[in-house]
Amino acid sequence: MPSFEKSPADLVARFEAVAPRFAGAQRRQMFGYPCLFVHGNLVTGLHEGSWMVRLPDDERRELLALPGAGPFEPMPGRPMKGYAVLPAAVVADDAQLEAWLRRAIAYGGSLPPKG
DSSP states (O other): OOOOOOOOHHHHHHHHHHGGGOTTSEEEEETTEEEEEETTEEEEEEETTEEEEEOOHHHHHHHHTSTTOEEOOSBTTBOOTTEEEOOHHHHHOHHHHHHHHHHHHHHHHHSOOOO
């Protein structure tokens, strides 16, 4: 497994401040990064210096149209299907961040539960 950089402390603190707002999501670590899961499905989390979300195709296309957004590639050239990286401007703005996280959590709730 490749070695990944730790997420910056300020990004982790931002995640920790926001995560409790979503009572329906379970907080877990994945590969050492804080993440939120709904019914066992990963819906959002940190990876290195990025904050990623899982969205349905139409909403992911909407996100990817924003400046600074991009596909989530935990390893270069290997994008994770269904996931995108939030732009820094969204992460810094409470209202925008909460809106995108609510979308990700709603989508996770629509997926079949994982054992």
